[in-house]
Amino acid sequence: MRPKIALQYLLPHRLLSRVVYRATRWTWRPWKNFLIRRIVAGYDVDMSQAADANPLSFAHFNAFFTRALKAGARPLDPDPLSLVSPADGRISQAGIIEDGAIFQAKGRRYTVAELLAGDDAAVPYRHGRFITIYLSPRDYHRVHMPLDGDLLSTRHVPGRLFSVAPFAVDGIPRLFARNERLVCHFQGEHGPFAVILVGAMLVSSISTVWDGLVIPPYAKGIVDRDARTRDIHLRRGEELGRFNMGSTVIVLVPDGRMELEPGLTAHMPVQMGQRLGQQYRANP
Numbered sequence: 081m082r083p084k085i086a087l088q089y090l091l092p093h094r095l096l097s098r099v100v101y102r103a104t105r106w107t108w109r110p111w112k113n114f115l116i117r118r119i120v121a122g123y124d125v126d127m128s129q130a131a132d133a134n135p136l137s138f139a140h141f142n143a144f145f146t147r148a149l150k151a152g153a154r155p156l157d158p159d160p161l162s163l164v165s166p167a168d169g170r171i172s173q174a175g176i177i178e179d180g181a182i183f184q185a186k187g188r189r190y191t192v193a194e195l196l197a198g199d200d201a202a203v204p205y206r207h208g209r210f211i212t213i214y215l216s217p218r219d220y221h222r223v224h225m226p227l228d229g230d231l232l233s234t235r236h237v238p239g240r241l242f243s244v245a246p247f248a249v250d251g252i253p254r255l256f257a258r259n260e261r262l263v264c265h266f267q268g269e270h271g272p273f274a275v276i277l278v279g280a281m282l283v284s285s286i287s288t289v290w291d292g293l294v295i296p297p298y299a300k301g302i303v304d305r306d307a308r309t310r311d312i313h314l315r316r317g318e319e320l321g322r323f324n325m326g327s328t329v330i331v332l333v334p335d336g337r338m339e340l341e342p343g344l345t346a347h348m349p350v351q352m353g354q355r356l357g358q359q360y361r362a363n364p
Contacts, residue, residue, distance in 0.1 A: 081251075082251060084247060084251075085247070085248070085251040085252060088242050088243060088248060088251075088252060088281075091281065093240055093241035093242070093281050094241060094298055096281060096282060097241055097279075097281060097282055097285075097296075098296070100282045100325070101285055101296065101324075103115075103141075104140065104141040104142040104145070104324070104325065105140045105141070105142050106140060106141075107139050107140045112138070112139075112140045112141050112144075113136050115141040116135045116136060116138070116141055116144050117135075117136075119141075119144075119145075119217055119218075120135050122217075123216065123217045123218035124218060125217075125218050126218075129149050129150055129153040129220075130147045130148070130149060130150065131147065131148040131149060131150050131151075132147065132148075142285075142324050142325070145217075145221055145324065145325060146221050146222065146322045146323075146324060147220075148222070149220060154168075154220075154317075154351060154352045154353040155353055156316065156317040156353040157353060157354065157355035159355065159358070160316075161270075161358060161359040162355040162356075162357065162358055162359070163211075163226045163227055163331070163333070163338060163355070163356050163357035163358070163359060164224075164226055164227075164316060164317060164352070164353050164354060164355060164356060165211075165213065165226070165350040165351060165352055165353065165354045165355075165356050166213065166223050166224050166225065166226045166275060166320065166329050166331060166352065167213050167215055167219070167220070167221075167222070167223050167224065167329050167350075167352050168215065168219040168220040168350070168351050168352050169213040169214050169215040169216065169219050169329075169349075169350060170213065170214050170216070170347050170348060170349050170350065171211070171212070171213060171214075171344055171345065171346060171347065171348040171350060172185070172212040172213060172214045172246075172249060172328065172346065173185065173210075173212050173346055174209075174210065174211040174212065174340055174344040174356070175209070175210065175340070175344075176207070176208075176209060177192060177205055177206065177207060177208045177209065177210055177332070177335075178207070179206065179207065180192050180193060180202060180205075180206045180207075182195065182210050182212075182256075184249060184253075184254070184255065184256065185246075185249045185250045185346070186250050188250075188253055188254070189254075190253075190254040190255075190256060190257040191257070192205045192206065192208075192332065194254060194257035195256060195257045195261075195263075195276060195330070195332075196235070196263050196274065196276075197235060197237045197263070197302055198235070201235075201263075201265065201274075204271075204272055204334040204335075205274070205332045205333070205334055205335075206335070207335035208332055208333050208334045208335045208337070208338075209332070209333050209335075209337075209338050209339075209340055209357065210330060210331065210332050210333075211226075211330070211331045211340070211344070211356055211357070212256070212328060212329075212330045213328065213329050213330075213331075213350060214244060214245075214246070214249075214328050215323060215327060215328065215329070216245075217325075220352065221322055221323045221324075221325070222319050222321075222322045222352075223275070223277060223319070223320045223321050223322060223323065223329050224317055224318060224319055224320055224352050224353070225266075225275075225314045225315065225316050225317060225318050225319075225320050226273070226275065226316065226331050226356070227266070227268045227273055227316050227359070228268055228269060228313075228314070228315050228316045229266030229267060229268045229273065229313070229314060230266060230267045230268075230311075230312065230313050231264065231265075231266055231290065231307040231310070231312040231313075231314070232265040232266060232267055232272075232306075232307060232308055233265045233304060233305060233306050233307055233308070234262060234263065234264050234265070234288075234291075234294075234304070234305045234307065235262070235263040235265075235302060235303070235304050235305075236260075236261075236262050236263075236294060236295065236299045236302070236303040236304075236305075237260065237261050237262075237263060237299065237302055238260055238298065238299035238300060238301060238302065239258050239259045239260040239261065239279075240258050240259055240260070241259060241260055241279055241280055241281045242255055242258065242259055242280065242281060243280055243281045243282075244256075244259070244278060244280040244327055244328045246347075256276075256278050256328065256330060259278050259279055259280060260278075260279040260295060260298060260299065261276055261277060261278045261279060262276070262277045262279075262286050262288070262294055262295060262321075263276050264276070264277070264288070264320070266314075268359075270337055270359050270360065271333070271334055271337045272334060273331065273332060273333045273334075273337075274330075274331070274332040275320060275329065275330070275331055276329065276330040276331075276332070277321060277323065277327065277329055278327055278328040278329070278330065279295055279327060280325075280327045280328070282325060285323070285324035285325060286321060286322075286323060286324070286327075287321050287322050287324060288320065288321035289314075289318075289319055289320060289321060290307070290310070290312050291305075293324075294321075317352075317353055333357070333359075336360065337359060337360055338357045338358065338359055338360065339357060339358050339360070340356065340357045341355060341356050341357055341358070344356065
């Protein structure tokens, strides 16, 4: 095992994430400006499309990190049946779910049932399609709806907080099914779909537009929330939630509902609103 991977198993994931959570919300100007300047310079962050283009105007680092974009900065694909990218980032992997198994990297796989923490929830996706998108520190960190949908339920699944950077995805078995995550189940016009927000070391804070801050607190056991009586309908391209730092988002659609765009390859850059797939119309 490479030292960089071995260190992932030894580090105190939640303690480090709690420290970073507080540090990124400290409003002391010299501190927050130092952090913001480091990220802007180190990752060549493009502020020209931000609603507020001055990176030092934000109250704290997390406000900068979850900044809004200018209106129209991310136009949606015009086809109402297209599945659009839920976030800016890079394709980690995308393709066919083979007998309930999702390809992670370099021969590594994990199951849909592990990811969703439930056998019954995994049934519709046994031979479906998946898209995994990695958000780096330079990216826009709000997550949007890939399709129109009604929120059915959420499941907060406890777990580790391994890094989701490419080196960790390549080296840690079943990483996305082991990390703390929020599973969001939706019903669309042409069938169900799921959006999974995966936490990671130093970046394990997740918010949704319907419940606000969800992680932290970290879960000690699975936390299910039924949303069917809440009448939460979100249209394709509307904000779903955000990573208060960066991480990974995974979209699942059932078999027979979607064909992915050709040429979706690992490490390919994508932007929110970009067409990544095409829905089939529901059978009459």
